[in-house]
Amino acid sequence: MEKELLQEKYPTKEAVTTEIINLKAILSLPKSTEAFMSDIHGEFTAFDHVLRNASGNIKQKIEELFNGQMTPKTQKIFAFLVYYPSERLKIIKSTFNNSDDLKQWYLNTFDDLLELLKYCATKYTRSKVRKALAPEFVYITEELLYGDFTTEDKHKYYAQITDDIINLNSADQFIITLCHTIQRLVVDHLHMLGDIYDRGPAPDKIMDRLMRHHSVDLQWGNHDILWLGAAAGSQLCIANLLRICARYDNLSIVEDSYGINLRHLSLLAEKYYQANPGFAPKLNHQTDKPSKAELDQITKIHQAIAIIQFKLEGQAIDRRPEFKMTHRKLLDKLNKERTAITLNGKTYPIVNGCFQTVDPKNPYQLCPEEQEVIDQLTNAFVNSEKLHKHMDFFMKKGSMYLVYNNNLLVHGCVPVDKDGNLEGLTLNGQLYKGRALFDLLEHNLRESYIYSKQNDDLATDLLWYLWTGPVSPLFGKRVMSTFERYFIEDKTAHFEEPNSYYTLRHEAWFIEKMLQEFGIDPKVGHIINGHTPVKKGRSPIMAEGKMLVIDGGFSKAYQKTTGIGGYTLLYNSYGLQLVTHQPFTTRANAIAQLTDIVSTKRIVEQELARKTVAETDIGTKLKRQVKQLKELLDDM
Structure with a gap:
């Protein structure tokens, strides 16, 4: 049946050959970034801010790309435009006294955003980037993103595009869509390790946000x-x-x-x-x-x-x-x-x-x-009706545990004796x-x-x-x-005796045993937990780096215990990074005062060579497809 479907999708040798070349090329790309969050407990504004700034990754990419071109203050203003484009546009536009200055700002901002988008898109195929673009601006964005600006003949062509975006009153919307595309590309996949609900004021808004997530x-x-x-x-x-x-x-x-x-x-x-x-x-x-x-x-x-x-x-x-x-x-x-x-x-x-x-x-x-x-x-x-809309999504996307790229994701524990x-x-x-x-x-x-x-x-x-x-x-x-x-x-x-798992998870031999139980190679795997807030002064990295606990206190109820405003974990082609966040104030304060909440990044594990798509779960599926396509090609 699977072979028949492949024959229907790729009916000629040329079609099969092209797809094999495409898939093998994708396998050689760097692994995209995964983000892990846990125990948000209804704190929507802090959660939303961390999604928008990609756990500090957007700020880092701006520093890498524009170091020497922008001052630290200008970088910060630019970063918050990317985070909150609609709100920051209103503030920025109010500072201009004439239309010529505003037009020049638009042109400069188009250039900077397109450069940042291009930098964020290097891990992806052009087709994947196209899917991330706003449909109404796909053609325009691709022309400006991949254009050859060294060619004199096309200078007027590109200038006409950007002038018309402004003259047709589409500049704000174009900027907003570019910013949202950058947010989407910086983190490719999000893992939520439980406890979206209770304690905080807006779990329903978190669910609405997740339902819109790519x-x-x-x-x-x-x-x-x-x-x-x-x-x-x-x-x-x-x-x-x-x-x-x-x-x-x-x-x-x-x-x-x-x-x-x-x-x-x-x-x-x-x-x-x-x-x-x-x-x-x-x-x-x-x-x-x-x-x-x-x-x-x-x-x-x-x-x-x-x-x-x-x-x-x-x-x-x-x-x-x-x-x-x-x-x-x-x-x-x-x-x-x-x-x-x-x-x-x-x-x-x-x-x-x-x-x-x-x-x-x-x-x-x-x-x-x-x-x-x-x-x-x-x-x-x-x-x-609304509760079931959210819970249906929870059932569709949720599970008791997940094995993903050699990591075991579990909210709580694997029950064991002493x-x-x-x-x-x-x-x-x-x-x-x-x-x-x-x-x-x-x-x-x-x-x-x-x-x-x-x-x-x-x-x-x-x-x-x-x-x-x-x-x-x-x-x-x-x-x-x-x-x-x-x-x-x-x-x-009042004492609630914890399961022995929480004592033993500090030991590497124990984590290796748990990984084997779930079919994960203990030499390369990790367990990632939420559920238990990491107390002030204690490390969330345990068992020689094989156990990571990422409940750092997004919930205000736990911030006295943790002393911080939460953790997120990032896993990209370079390895694992734990990000510590300061407590969030308010959305309005963040937008007006440019108050970010990322505090420090700590390398948990660094790859000797950049990890590629071929070394991921998606890579395993693609390699299987390549094998099937080669078999189909042999039969043609």
Whole structure:
């Protein structure tokens, strides 16, 4: 069948020969740049800025190309034009007093942008560059990009093109499209290693941006699973999701962005709950602080949904003994007065208690009003058109893990015991561990999402398990102590024991073992993780450079821990570079004050010779095509 398709596409010897020459030429090109980002947690403006400046690569290319021609200040102004062309054009144009000066600026800027575009396009075929160009300016751009300006006969020709761009009022749009093409070519492919959602204010804008991106893949994070699960109808995921949104004052994402009505939940909260300092929201990202009335409402909603969550979790634990989570049923451990709780033989006083709807005789049963509310919410999440648009994209581009160019991309961990032996989950009498565990969980997630099964079926319960289960690769801890953090002051009760993976990943032998589990050559491979913020003073590069952790604190909630504003990782033909970013202020400040956020680049691994397309996964596919074409040629 494959041979027949090739014969149809390349019917003559000349066509086959031309394609072989083309593919072999592509194989000799330098490897294009991949960028890796993780744990954005709704911080759209910082994420968008890093995409626009290509993790500092655009600034670096401007320095390389125009060193000696532009002053550092002029380079910076030019760089921000490339990042934010529409906004910077308005500012720059306002500084000109006459049209002749503005026209000359346009002509100079055309030249500079075309030079930069040509410099960024050297890794690519002309056909690939053409696809990156704005359709309305393809002909004009190619003429100016590849023109022979040494030929006297064509000087007037090129001058006429640029003059007409200005005279026909297309100069601004031409500049904007050139800038966007440069942004696109500097980073060829983007990897997102999970946790787009929760904590920050605009995960929906991040998803919209990613859906417009030219080439991207997504690995699911534990926070993302809550939103995938909510869209699939998991009431456990919905309750956890809403509790986190209330905790970080992000309920507007649910209501305004995804059109989910929280009125019934609000009425329930108002009826049963009062002011409670333990459930006051964290206000990390807000500039306009909520009023006292709004804070009181959020605090009550926070309590109501937390209690619904704890009840639903108790039900899931009972129906899924194979999850081995009985120790996480805590409502029945409260004393009669609900003033204390005994855990692991130790009694703790309860603080900030809010157990008004908990029946001591049946603590995990929802009262009729709670059941009505969670059913209404489930219906709203399942039928949210915008949420499903984003989650459909997540399913299309996402996975539990990805093997790409000898790198294993995993949000969290590969569950192991203290000796580095794989740990797993037993379902229906079969033990799943390592790669098989990831594959099982991905299969179940896809099944639950596609078929929107009942709330209490195994596939849907496994969505919640991915969020909090003891051997979930996305969670990576033995226990999630949510209940204890709300109701127990003693911080020793809050401890969440991490999986041994997080200790062992500092060791090269262990990383090599994990790479082999996923079919990667340990001599050349790496594991790239997000999920765990790298604490101030610690290195994100571990196991002799084979393990890279790129959660550096895009989320403002983690920046006190990390001391920075995030990491990105770049992988180009020269090797791997880790980029450290300073905390982002605001988009308006960046545009007006030219405040960039790249701080330092650190070489992780440098190639002795530049890596070519032939040495990549795409190269493997192209070589296979060349082989098939040669076989076809032999048969002609």
